[in-house]
Amino acid sequence: MAAVHSKLASFENALKYIHLISHFDVVHRSQDKMYFVTKTEAPFDILAADSFCGQFGGYLAEIDDEEEYKFIVNFLWKVGGHAFMTGGYDINREKHWVYWRSGKPVEYLRWSESNPDNYRGVEDCMEISLSRGGFNDVDCKSSKKFLCEK
Template sequence: MKISLGYLYLLLLWAFGSAATPIGTGSQAAVLENRTSANFTAIGDKLYYIEETLRVNWFRASNICRQLGGFLVNLASKEELQALSRQLHPARSYWLSLYDLAEPGVYASQANGRDAQFLSWSAGQPDNIGGVEHCIELWLSGSTFQMNDAQCEMPFHFVCESD
């Protein structure tokens, strides 16, 4: 049985969960030490935490969200994207919960394991440049935030969601 490297990462993320790594070490710890579930803000009918200081890879962002009691944001609609976008910095990119690590071209949510219920791709995306873009970021494309596939190891800001 052949297992892709991306799928192996996902299995490790699931297996070790938030206990795998502490919320931060070194300079990351200083940035994150005051982050708690109290830092979540209501936008529409959901609670979000928008990380504007720290840039981390998709796996680390997922772990941080879980340690804060949430998960990487799982956008459900165009209306939710628009409401959240008003709170995002236009010069920054943000990790979402979506990935296609298990099956290329099939986007699922790390938050619930289900296929993506909402996608809003930037023009020409997803393009999986070099066959290594398997995690989804939200970036400003033109005048609106839209989705782009990117290498999971890239450092971006992130958005957590909580129930």
């Protein structure tokens, strides 16, 4: 009976994964992390995006160091696109970047040239911009793909 329950649990996990890849491109990292990025762009809403990541056991990406950043950028180049929203924002206090889920300060900051610039006073969310070569602050309502981690 235990073997049947084990096989059923494996099958249920596989079904969750199949549902996940219908919405996201997915990659695993050696440190037991998984990253997934939406397959299509849509108007970004940080609360809704984080909730959507949460349906699959994840949250908007929180990039902790150079190694993680390089791994993610390599994945994003393979996925295709030019910019991907993360969980970083400074909505509550300008230039005080924190992560949506954890509330931790963003300590690893790899800003692209001339950023953050808070263009027109409305750029409070953080994206990874492949074309700019680093993080960029953008309007939180931009149409973008978004990056989750689990």
